[in-house]
Amino acid sequence: RVAVVGAGVSGLTATKCCLDEGLEPTCFEQSQDIGGVWRFTEHIEPGRPSLYASVVSNTSKEMSAYSDFPYPEDFPVFLPNARFLSYLRLYAERFGLREHIKFGTTVISIRKRPDFATTGQWDVVTEADGKQTSHIFDAVMVCIGNHSEPSLPLHSFPGIEKFQGQYFHSRQYKYPDVFHGKRVLVVGMGNSGVDIAVEASRVAAKVTISTTRGAWLFSRVFDHGYPWDMVFNTRFMSLIRNSLPAPLARMLINYKVNQRINHENYGLQPEKSCFIREPVLNDDLPSYIVTGRITIKPGVKEFKGNSVVFHNCPEEEPIDIIVFSTGYEVSFPFLEEADVKVENKQASLYKYVFPTHLQRPTLAVIGLIKTLGAMMPVTEIQARWATHVFKGLCRLPPQSVMEKEVNKEKKHQVRRFGLSFDEILKTECLVYMDKLASFIGAKPNVMGLLCRDPWLALTIFFGPCTPYQYRLEGPGRWEGARQAILTQWDRVLRPTRTRVPTSSYSLCPSLLTVFGFLLLLAALVFGF
Numbered sequence: 001r002v003a004v005v006g007a008g009v010s011g012l013t014a015t016k017c018c019l020d021e022g023l024e025p026t027c028f029e030q031s032q033d034i035g036g037v038w039r040f041t042e043h044i045e046p047g048r049p050s051l052y053a054s055v056v057s058n059t060s061k062e063m064s065a066y067s068d069f070p071y072p073e074d075f076p077v078f079l080p081n082a083r084f085l086s087y088l089r090l091y092a093e094r095f096g097l098r099e100h101i102k103f104g105t106t107v108i109s110i111r112k113r114p115d116f117a118t119t120g121q122w123d124v125v126t127e128a129d130g131k132q133t134s135h136i137f138d139a140v141m142v143c144i145g146n147h148s149e150p151s152l153p154l155h156s157f158p159g160i161e162k163f164q165g166q167y168f169h170s171r172q173y174k175y176p177d178v179f180h181g182k183r184v185l186v187v188g189m190g191n192s193g194v195d196i197a198v199e200a201s202r203v204a205a206k207v208t209i210s211t212t213r214g215a216w217l218f219s220r221v222f223d224h225g226y227p228w229d230m231v232f233n234t235r236f237m238s239l240i241r242n243s244l245p246a247p248l249a250r251m252l253i254n255y256k257v258n259q260r261i262n263h264e265n266y267g268l269q270p271e272k273s274c275f276i277r278e279p280v281l282n283d284d285l286p287s288y289i290v291t292g293r294i295t296i297k298p299g300v301k302e303f304k305g306n307s308v309v310f311h312n313c314p315e316e317e318p319i320d321i322i323v324f325s326t327g328y329e330v331s332f333p334f335l336e337e338a339d340v341k342v343e344n345k346q347a348s349l350y351k352y353v354f355p356t357h358l359q360r361p362t363l364a365v366i367g368l369i370k371t372l373g374a375m376m377p378v379t380e381i382q383a384r385w386a387t388h389v390f391k392g393l394c395r396l397p398p399q400s401v402m403e404k405e406v407n408k409e410k411k412h413q414v415r416r417f418g419l420s421f422d423e424i425l426k427t428e429c430l431v432y433m434d435k436l437a438s439f440i441g442a443k444p445n446v447m448g449l450l451c452r453d454p455w456l457a458l459t460i461f462f463g464p465c466t467p468y469q470y471r472l473e474g475p476g477r478w479e480g481a482r483q484a485i486l487t488q489w490d491r492v493l494r495p496t497r498t499r500v501p502t503s504s505y506s507l508c509p510s511l512l513t514v515f516g517f518l519l520l521l522a523a524l525v526f527g528f
Contacts, residue, residue, distance in 0.1 A: 001023075001024045001025075001026065001136075001137050001138050001139075002018050002023050002024065002025045002026070002137060002138065002139045002140070002141060002387075002390065003025075003026055003028065003107075003110070003122070003124050003135065003137040003139070003140045003141070004018070004025050004026065004027040004028070004140075004141045004143055005027075005028055005107050005110075005140070005141070005142050005143055005144055005334070006027075006028075006029060006036060006142075006143040006144045006145070007027050007029035007034045007035075007036065007101050007103075007143075008034070008035060008036015008037060008038070008049075008143065008144075008145060008367075009036055009037070009038065009088070009145075009367065009375060009376055009379060010036075010143035010144075010145065010366040010367035010375075010379040010382075010383070011027055011029070011034075011036070011141075011143035011366075012027075012034060012088060012091060012092055012097055013066060013366075013376070013379055013380040013383050014027075014141045014143050014366050014379075014383040014386070015027045015097050015100050015101070016066075016091075016095050016097060016383075017380070017383040017384050017386070017387045018141075018383075018387055019095070019096075019097075019100070020384075020387070020476060021387040021388070021390075021391055022391075023139075023387060023390065023391070025100050025141075026100060026102060026135075026137075027097075027100055027101040027102065028101075028102050028105045028106070028107050028126055029101055029102065029103050029104075029105065030047060030048070030104070030105060030106040030107075031045065031048055031103065031104070032103050032104055033103065034088055034089065034092055034097075034098075034101065035085045035088055035089075036048075036049060036145065037049035037051060037145060037147050038051065038081055038084045038085050038088060039051070039081075039085055040052075040053060040055070040081050040082070040085075042174065044171070044172060047106075047148055048148060049145065049147040049148055049171075050147075050171045050172070050174075051081055052173050052174050052175070052192075052195070052196070052199075053081075053174055053175055054080075054195070054199060055080070055081045055195070056078050056079065056080050056081070057078050057079045057080075057081075057084055058078070058191060058220070058281040059078075059229050059373060059374035059375075060077050060078055060220075060227035060228075060229055060230055060374075060492065061075055061076070061077055061078070061079055061087075061491070061492075062227075062230060062464065062466050062488045062491060062492055063227070063229045063230060063233065063373060063374045063377070063464060063465075063466060063467070064079075064374040064375075064376050064377075065376065065377070065466070065467055065468075066091060066376055066377070066380055066467065067377060067380055067381075067467035067468055067469075067470050067471045067478070067481075068468075068471050068476075068478040068480070068481070069090075069091050069094060069095075070468070070484050070488075070491065071087055071491065072087075072090075073490070073491050073494045073495070074494065074495055075087065075495065076495050077227055077492055077495060077496065078220050078227070102126075102128070104128050104129070105126050105127070105128040106126060106127045106128070107124065107125075107126050107334045108125040108126060108127050108132060108334060109123075109124070109125045109334050110122055110123070110124050110125075110140055110334050110335050110339075111123045111336065112336075112339070113136070116359060116360060117359045117360070119138075119360075120138065120139070120359075120360030120361075120362035121136055121137065121138055121362070122136070122137050122138075122139075122140050122362070122363070123135075123136060124136075124137055124140070138362060138390070139362040139363070139364070139390045140362065140363050140364070141364050141365075141366055141383065141386060142332060142335070142340075142363070142364070142365045142366065143366045143367055143379075144332075144367075145367050145368070146328050146329070146330050146331075146368060147171075147328050148328070148331070149328055149329040149331045150169040150170075150171045150326075150327075150328055150329070151326050151327045151328055151329050152169050152324055152326060153326060157187075157300055157302075157303060158301070158302040158303070159302040159303035159304055160303050162303065162304060162305055163303045163304070163305065163306075163322070164305045164306055165306060165319060165320045165321055165322065166320070166321045166322070167321065167322035167323070167324065168322075168323065168324070169323075169324050169325075169326070170188075170192045170193060170196055170323055170324065170325040170326075171328075173192075173196055173323065176196075176199040176200055176202060176203050176204075177203070178321070179199075179200040179203055179204040179207075179321060180203045180204070181203070181204070181205050182204050182205060182320040182321050183204070183205050183206045183208075183318055183319045183320045183321070184197070184200045184204045184206065184207045184208070184319070184320070184321050184322075184323065185207075185208050185209075185210060185308055185317075185319045185321070185322045185323070186200070186207070186208070186209045186210070186322075186323045186325055187210045187300060187322060187323065187324050187325060187326065188210075188211065188324065188325035188326050188327070189209055189211035189213070189214070189215045189280060189325070190215075190280065190325055190327065191280055191281055191282070192325050193209065193323070193325025194209070194280050194282045194285055195282065196323055196325065197209050197285075197288075197294055197323075198282065198284045198285060198288055198294070200323075201288055201293040201294050202293075206295075207293065207294045207295070208294070208295045208296075208297050208317065208319070209294060209295070209296050209297065210297050210298065210299060210300050210308075210310065211268075211296065211297075211298070211299070212271065212298065212299035212311075213270055213271045214263070214267075214268050214269050214270040214271050215268060215270060215278075215279060215280045216257045216263065216268075216270060216279040216280070217257070217260075217261065217263065217266075217268055217279065217280050217282065217285060217286070218257070218279045218280065218281050218282075219260065219281070219282070219283050220281060220283055221283065226492070227492065228281070229373055229374065229464070230463075230464035230466075230492070231464070232372075233372070233373050233429060233430060233464060233465050234461075234462060234463060234464055234465055235430065235446070235460065235461045235462070235465055236461055236462045238428070238430045238431065238465070240252075241253075241428075242428065242431065257279070260286075261286050266286060266289050266290075266296065267289070267295075267296030267297075268296060278370060278372065279372070297310045297313065297317075298310045298311045298312055298313065299311050301313075303322075304316060306318055306319070306320070307319060308322075330342050330347055330368065332365075339355060339358070339363060340355050340363075340365060341355070341357075347365065347368055348403075348406050349365055349368070349406070350396065350397075350402040350405065350406060351382075351385075351432075351435070351436065352365075352368060352369040352382070352432075353365055353366065353382050353385065353386060354386075354389070354396060354402070356399055356402040356403045356406055357399060357403075361389050361390075361396050362390060364382070364383075364386035364389070364390075366379050366382050366383050366386065367379040367382070369382075369432075371428070371429035371432065372428070372429055373429035373430075374429075374467075376467070377433065377467035377470070378429065378432070378433060380467065381433050381436045381437055381442075381470060382436060384436075384440055384442070384475075384476060385436045385439050385440055388439070388440050388475070393440070393475075394439050394440060430465050433465075433470065437470050437474075440474060440475055440476075441473070441474035441475060442470045442471070442473065442474035442475060442476060442477075443470070443474075444460055444469045444470070444472050444473065445473065446460055446461050449472075453482075455486075456482055456485065456486065459485055459486060460485065463485075463488070464488065466484070466485060466488050468480075468481045468484040468485050468488075469481070469485065472485075
């Protein structure tokens with residue numbers, strides 16, 4: 001019996017993975033519906049993620065699908081939150097997940113049983129309608145993400161106690177009406193902060209973004225109008241990024257991200273461009289900067305009664321409203337601190353899933369990770385691996401080995417990404433998923449496919465790394481995976497090619513695979 005905490009993106013796939021492996025999941029969801037962060041509500045609910053009305057996914061539908069459940073063809077390439085939630089509902093209905101979810105039920109505590117060393121079991125206390133109930137579970141999957149507890153470090157902003165205007169965390173934002181005619185400052189340059197600044201600038205008198213570190217800016221629409229992640233996240237591109245010497249790889253990334261706009265000219269250049277920062281996805285920011293609707297400024301030096309002073313900018317700037325887009329804390333209020341150790345917003349987890357020090361591997365944290373790519377396939381492969389560990393089909397290394405790897409990974413991430421609120425949660429998406437897939441025997445064998453099914457092999461290697469690749473072989477193999485991969489571009493183009501002139505000529509994205517095949521032949525012939 002497995003307790004699943006949360007019925008969002010991670011909790012739904014965790015429940016399904018349990019069912020796939022013959023386990024008995026019970027999913028506890030404190031609200032009255034599924035969806036987690038993707039379910040918009042007009043009011044903020046305590047303990048739940050909060051979404052603003054205009055949120056659109058930053059990753060394309062093909063890259064964001066669960067691996068055995070493609071999106072409907074008519075869904076847009078990037079999904080407004082309501083369409084994203086519709087997909088989650090379809091997924092829950094298709095695999096009968098709702099009957100395993102207890103809605104309106106809050107998990108109060110999760111504690112190891114006295115005989116945990118031999119059984120690995122947990123005492124779980126839940127509350128529904130004011131009544132508490134105790135349960136015994138053989139394993140627990142924590143699927144609450146990290147978008148519920150806002151990080152608002154006011155002590156880092158001198159003079160904030162003297163500020164006479166309004167300020168709030170980005171979690172509280174719903175609609176831009178609050179900014180009408182106001183002078184707005186957004187502190188922080190993550191995806192939410194930039195989205196809010198862009199929306200505010202349509203009604204506000206003035207909008208300023210304050211950023212200490214800067215950020216690389218991506219557009220959802222990438223080369224030749226294709227989705228950014230379907231161009232960027234391919235096995236071929238990942239091989240280049242991870243095989244080249246670090247200085248050369250960084251130089252290529254710098255060159256690529258500056259092709260669209262020169263970041264330095266727009267005030268966006270990362271402070272330390274040698275670090276690979278998580279980029280900001282926004283299609284409007286450059287045009288809003290050049291039209292004067294948004295101004296980029298350095299970090300805040302101090303606040304005054306109705307103004308702000310920025311570093312290296314001696315003059316005061318008047319402001320009426322401050323939006324702190326300063327991220328979230330990592331928190332597990334129902335667990336004992338010793339079970340999942342959190343220090344400086346970092347949880348010490350082997351492969352970002354398993355605590356390293358438990359006597360039995362029966363507690364898994366799903367979805368506490370940041371990748372340059374979609375979350376859904378990552379959480380799914382985590383859940384598939386976790387259920388295999390629960391069943392004893394996969395074994396974890398000794399505690400000392402896991403702890404050594406966690407510490408090594410922390411040092412690597414700091415060197416690569418630099419210091420930030422959540423640097424330890426970042427990792428290379430494709431490499432990470434391949435590693436977990438290899439644990440359960442689901443990693444696609446490109447070289448083997450090259451002999452049996454060369455067109456599929458080349459599509460997998462040179463085309464986008466869509467989640468269906470992890471259903472081609474091994475446990476959980478899906479018969480429709482091959483067809484889903486070969487038709488992935490059809491589903492991308494279907495909602496946009498709504499008018500096709502009779503004399504049109506357009507290169508199919510799959511022809512890129514042919515070019516890749518020629519490159520491969522050249523490499524074999526010339527021996528490089």
